[in-house]
Amino acid sequence: AQSVTQPDIHITVSEGASLELRCNYSYGATPYLFWYVQSPGQGLQLLLKYFSGDTLVQGIKGFEAEFKRSQSSFNLRKPSVHWSDAAEYFCAVQSTGFQKLVFGTGTRLLVSP
Amino acid sequence: GAGVSQSPSNKVTEKGKDVELRCDPISGHTALYWYRQSLGQGLEFLIYFQGNSAPDKSGLPSDRFSAERTGGSVSTLTIQRTQQEDSAVYLCASSFTPGGGSTEAFFGQGTRLTVV
Numbered sequence: 327a328q329s330v331t332q333p334d335i336h337i338t339v340s341e342g343a344s345l346e347l348r349c350n351y352s353y354g355a356t357p358y359l360f361w362y363v364q365s366p367g368q369g370l371q372l373l374l375k376y377f378s379g380d381t382l383v384q385g386i387k388g389f390e391a392e393f394k395r396s397q398s399s400f401n402l403r404k405p406s407v408h409w410s411d412a413a414e415y416f417c418a419v420q421s422t423g424f425q426k427l428v429f430g431t432g433t434r435l436l437v438s439p
Numbered sequence: 440g441a442g443v444s445q446s447p448s449n450k451v452t453e454k455g456k457d458v459e460l461r462c463d464p465i466s467g468h469t470a471l472y473w474y475r476q477s478l479g480q481g482l483e484f485l486i487y488f489q490g491n492s493a494p495d496k497s498g499l500p501s502d503r504f505s506a507e508r509t510g511g512s513v514s515t516l517t518i519q520r521t522q523q524e525d526s527a528v529y530l531c532a533s534s535f536t537p538g539g540g541s542t543e544a545f546f547g548q549g550t551r552l553t554v555v
Contacts, residue, residue: 372544428484
């Protein structure tokens with residue numbers, strides 16, 4: 327069964343510093359990959375997605391993620407974090423559109439002044 | 440509607456009572472999910488509907504939980520004989536899956552269930 331691991335439960339980053347959130351998945355083939363963000367009291371919003379093609383994908387709010395097949399990873403990055411980026415970030419995988427979407431346990435990002 | 444709609448937004452119920460949570464997906468979306476998010480926890484998969492296929496119920500935590508999707512659209516999640524540990528935010532999402540491909544899942548705002 328496919329699974330998603332987000333090894334970091336909490337991460338604290340200074341405002342203006344760079345950010346990388348880790349995501350590893352377990353699946354035999356290349357799945358569809360997603361990053362979602364959940365701000366306090368809000369629903370989940372899609373940041374970006376990878377289906378195929380270019381392994382570096384750009385998303386909203388200045389985020390990007392890189393798919394590395396050899397490492398089964400799909401890490402989320404942002405070059406300069408803003409205080410408004412403080413939220414919970416979820417990585418998700420889906421083997422095909424006919425299979426369920428599986429989420430990691432999330433990483434809570436704290437931004438210090 | 441423009442997005443996934445869930446009702447009620449908040450529900451307080453007494454232990455032992457049954458509750459029904461409703462989800463109206465985006466029109467035309469073939470896939471519908473239910474997830475549970477407990478305080479400070481991640482998203483726990485509950486059930487997944489895909490078109491006319493048999494639902495994937497592998498995430499339902501007990502036989503007190505059930506869900507149906509009528510006419511391939513509206514879904515109802517039912518929790519019987521509620522327990523305090525059922526208190527959580529229940530999230531619904533829908534997506535369009537053309538020919539087995541994938542598009543993003545759109546989430547509703549959730550129903551916050553409190554069992555007292």
